[in-house]
Amino acid sequence: xxxxxxxxxxxxxxxxxxTGLSTMYFDxxxxxxxxxxxxxxxxxxxxxxxxxxxxxxxxTLGPVYTLDDATGAPLAVTATTTTPVVGTDGSxxxxxxxxxxxxxxxxxxxxxxxxxxxxxIPTPGSGQGSGGVPTAGYLSMLNAAAAALxxxxxxxxxxxxxxxxxxxxxxxxxxxxKWAVLRSRRD
Numbered sequence: 454x455x456x457x458x459x460x461x462x463x464x465x466x467x468x469x470x471x472t473g474l475s476t477m478y479f480d481x482x483x484x485x486x487x488x489x490x491x492x493x494x495x496x497x498x499x500x501x502x503x504x505x506x507x508x509x510x511x512x513t514l515g516p517v518y519t520l521d522d523a524t525g526a527p528l529a530v531t532a533t534t535t536t537p538v539v540g541t542d543g544s545x546x547x548x549x550x551x552x553x554x555x556x557x558x559x560x561x562x563x564x565x566x567x568x569x570x571x572x573x574i575p576t577p578g579s580g581q582g583s584g585g586v587p588t589a590g591y592l593s594m595l596n597a598a599a600a601a602l603x604x605x606x607x608x609x610x611x612x613x614x615x616x617x618x619x620x621x622x623x624x625x626x627x628x629x630x631k632w633a634v635l636r637s638r639r640d
Contacts (some may be wrong), residue, residue: 457481457528458611458620459490461517463498465575467508470549473575475511478520478620480609487517493608495535495541500598504591506539506547506576512537522613522620530570542578547632553587554633555599557612559621570601570612570622573635582632591629599626 458481465473477497479490491513498511506513512535519529548637551573574595581591602610603623611620 456522456620457519458522459485459487459511460520461487461490462513462514463494464514464524466510466512467506468549468576475572477572478611478613480611480620481519483609485608487519488533489607491515491533491535493602493605493610495538496605497598497602498538499521500601501574501594501615502538502541504542504577504581504594505574506578507540507543509540509576510537511540515587517552522538523618523620525613528632529595539575540578542580544578545580546576548577550634551577551582551632552635553577553581553591553595554629555595555626556629557599557623558625558627559612561621561623563614563617563619568612568614568617568619569626570623572626575632586631587628592630596626599628602626 459479461477463475477494495513516530518527518531521528555572557570559568584591610623613620
């Protein structure tokens with residue numbers, strides 16, 4: 454059996470493409486609770502709401518699964534409570550395919566390759582971009598939201614590597630300077 458980690462999912466509704474899903478992982482040891490992880494994810498979305506279309510609602514789902522990071526198998530499920538976060542950017546929204554991107558870095562290498570992750574940020578308002586790329590203000594906000602989550606004393610954000618059967622702490626995250634498109638899901 455591997456180390457325990459929490460899987461926290463956020464349901465994203467209100468976009469033309471149907472319901473979206475964002476999945477984040479957190480260390481499940483050391484006294485951190487499933488509620489801590491759910492609260493951290495909700496705070497992450499709340500930090501960004503002024504830059505996300507007011508048509509979107511991000512709801513951190515109540516059942517948080519405790520997983521074995523070696524297998525991904527569920528070990529337990531914990532009920533948590535958070536309130537939904539509604540985007541507040543009232544400008545015309547970018548297309549559903551236009552998304553911000555945070556590249557997650559761990560500084561942990563296996564076989565010469567760093568374990569990395571990504572988080573896609575849905576449907577910004579049109580004021581968040583200029584000349585076909587995100588504005589400096591938008592990128593700064595994404596970096597600050599990620600830094601706040603990395604520094605959160607009540608949670609430990611992780612990237613889960615299925616291939617290497619390990620969860621590794623995120624040490625930094627950087628906003629990509631171009632718009633991203635999420636073409637497929639694997640959850």
